[in-house]
Amino acid sequence: MTDTIAEHASHDLTAGTPLVAMSGVGKTYGAIRALEGVDLTVRAGEVTCVLGDNGAGKSTLIKIMSGLHPHSEGTLTVDGGEVRFGSPRESLDRGIATVYQDLAVVSLMEVWRNFFLGSELRRGNFPLAPLDIGKMREIADAELKKMGIHVKDINQPIGTLSGGQRQCVAIARAVYFGARVLILDEPTAALGVKQSGVVLKYTAAARDAGLGVVFITHNPHHAYMVGDHFIILKLGRRVLDRTRAEVSLEELTAEMAGGQELAELSHELQR
Amino acid sequence: MSTPVATQSPPTPSSPDGPVRVERSLGARVLGRPEIGAFAAAVVIFVFFFVIAPPFRTPEALSTILYSASTIGIVALGVALLMIGGEFDLSSGVAVTTSALASAMLSYQLSLNVWVGVIVSLVISLAIGALNGWLLVKTKLPSFLITLSTFFVLQGVNLGVTKLVTGTVATTNINQLDGFASARTIFAGDIPLGFMTLKASVIWWLVFVAVATWILLRTRTGNWIFAVGGNQDSARAVGVPVAKVKIGLFMGVAFMAWFLGQHLLMNFSTVQAGLGVGNELIYIVAAVVGGALLTGGFGSAIGAAIGAFIFGMTTQGIVYAGWDPNWFKTFLGVMLLLAVLVNLYIKNSASKRK
Numbered sequence A: 001m002t003d004t005i006a007e008h009a010s011h012d013l014t015a016g017t018p019l020v021a022m023s024g025v026g027k028t029y030g031a032i033r034a035l036e037g038v039d040l041t042v043r044a045g046e047v048t049c050v051l052g053d054n055g056a057g058k059s060t061l062i063k064i065m066s067g068l069h070p071h072s073e074g075t076l077t078v079d080g081g082e083v084r085f086g087s088p089r090e091s092l093d094r095g096i097a098t099v100y101q102d103l104a105v106v107s108l109m110e111v112w113r114n115f116f117l118g119s120e121l122r123r124g125n126f127p128l129a130p131l132d133i134g135k136m137r138e139i140a141d142a143e144l145k146k147m148g149i150h151v152k153d154i155n156q157p158i159g160t161l162s163g164g165q166r167q168c169v170a171i172a173r174a175v176y177f178g179a180r181v182l183i184l185d186e187p188t189a190a191l192g193v194k195q196s197g198v199v200l201k202y203t204a205a206a207r208d209a210g211l212g213v214v215f216i217t218h219n220p221h222h223a224y225m226v227g228d229h230f231i232i233l234k235l236g237r238r239v240l241d242r243t244r245a246e247v248s249l250e251e252l253t254a255e256m257a258g259g260q261e262l263a264e265l266s267h268e269l270q271r
Numbered sequence B: 001m002s003t004p005v006a007t008q009s010p011p012t013p014s015s016p017d018g019p020v021r022v023e024r025s026l027g028a029r030v031l032g033r034p035e036i037g038a039f040a041a042a043v044v045i046f047v048f049f050f051v052i053a054p055p056f057r058t059p060e061a062l063s064t065i066l067y068s069a070s071t072i073g074i075v076a077l078g079v080a081l082l083m084i085g086g087e088f089d090l091s092s093g094v095a096v097t098t099s100a101l102a103s104a105m106l107s108y109q110l111s112l113n114v115w116v117g118v119i120v121s122l123v124i125s126l127a128i129g130a131l132n133g134w135l136l137v138k139t140k141l142p143s144f145l146i147t148l149s150t151f152f153v154l155q156g157v158n159l160g161v162t163k164l165v166t167g168t169v170a171t172t173n174i175n176q177l178d179g180f181a182s183a184r185t186i187f188a189g190d191i192p193l194g195f196m197t198l199k200a201s202v203i204w205w206l207v208f209v210a211v212a213t214w215i216l217l218r219t220r221t222g223n224w225i226f227a228v229g230g231n232q233d234s235a236r237a238v239g240v241p242v243a244k245v246k247i248g249l250f251m252g253v254a255f256m257a258w259f260l261g262q263h264l265l266m267n268f269s270t271v272q273a274g275l276g277v278g279n280e281l282i283y284i285v286a287a288v289v290g291g292a293l294l295t296g297g298f299g300s301a302i303g304a305a306i307g308a309f310i311f312g313m314t315t316q317g318i319v320y321a322g323w324d325p326n327w328f329k330t331f332l333g334v335m336l337l338l339a340v341l342v343n344l345y346i347k348n349s350a351s352k353r354k
């Protein structure tokens, strides 16, 4: 799979170049303000970790980058040009692939159809051109094997896989199609230790292949293993923005938990 | 770092300790097909009428049954695809009449070639379908409500406009107009096969079923139809143009309704403006009996064809058996209930973890 990343990575990536930049970005859902004044830069060859409690606005932030919904204020810049994505297709076409927290799979469809959904391989470029089913099955199967996932049958509906296996399909798919930016929304949430390890390795491999990676997690340990840059969101605002050199794991954990609040909590829970 | 750095592969677990990949057994795959329940029902019903109704056994009876099935199956096919895509269309029954009326009145009133009416009514039908789809994606209301409105609007327009134009509730006979003969051959001709004569609509129906099956299973469009019906948000998130697919599906139903409308017009050379009300439900039932899931994401074109064939068999079978045709509706209700239960069972056993 790491060779897949290198193979599919765009070849004009130079470490340190800003790929996606947000400046003063905000998002409101009707009366609910989910995000406010967030600045963030995703650079090639770096892993940007976004941390925060439930409802902090992490998913909202990445949904703006992946085109699922447009931002209501601020500017979003991709490869130096300001954009406002109208659909996920536009974001995908810029080489930005996302693993969504809710995975974005269609339960009743086969594993291989889910893998290629929206980016199907066809034998020709005319309307109603036949799908290249054999090749899609082969690739999906090979990519999953590289992740250490052995599905019984690549033709089984994806709803019959376990939550962790589904997560792996979603990750394998994003890694396969993400050429410039890879966004992972809590990719390790449903995974066991071994699969979490594999995901962290891919994250590192994507970084080494020159991709810009956005890694969202609740787990400061996972974040610190791969991250180059850490951002903590709280109630839709950025409360911390440090590079790896400027922050230790302990500080990160404490910041994440809200320092003082954690001390109070441990006091409360004392028996 | 201008080129990707070669990276070390994560240790791939050696295949021996991973479970061996197995293809699901043929039996499991056949039982997972949407149309399997309908197929079994069709066989049972066929045998039943074959045994109790001697006239049912003749080739002429088969030809009549196929014809009757085609008049349901053509629109039911479009409806099935739409349902796989997760939507409903309650306006399909009256849309058939709208297409026939538009074609007939245009040709007759302006004394044009019949083919002009055929083409213009196609444009009108597709526009109605596109409008249904467009309203759906713009308002995000349930398709039930939108197409119910279209149903009432079209029902009123059909009667109102026909009365304004002809003064009666039927169109004037168009069989003396230029182009009628050729249009009749195409839409409603008789095809002699020696042992029986088939209506052109039957052949068209089978062609449409083949095309729809190809689209569903072998093209990207088909993939997208299943995806928008199965989980529209997920489909959108991975880049499927959900709005286009939905509008396209409504236009597909409209196309089928147009075709049937032209068939009816060429077959009888006149149309009753009140026709078609209630047929939308029969199309939906045929699609459901054929395995289309009411909630979308599952179903097949062949299934809808089998569903229509079941209804063709039953409408004619009841007559051949000498019963009161009114029992057909009762049968319809029972079939629907059974089909929904069977579909639920199949869907659960096909998609749940074992």
Ligand SMILES: Nc1ncnc2c1ncn2[C@@H]1O[C@H](COP(=O)(O)OP(=O)(O)OP(=O)(O)O)[C@@H](O)[C@H]1O
Pocket: A029, A032, A033, A034, A052, A053, A054, A055, A056, A057, A058, A059, A060, A061, A101
């Ligand atoms: N579609 C929506 N409509 C209305 N409010 C929303 C919507 N999506 C998110 N929100 C609100 O925005 C806020 C941030 O949600 P978001 O999903 O971004 O949180 P998160 O940081 O990803 O949380 P988690 O860790 O639980 O995934 C929440 O208060 C949530 O209720």
Ligand SMILES: [Mg+2]
Pocket: A058, A059, A060, A101, A185
């Ligand atoms: Mg989230």
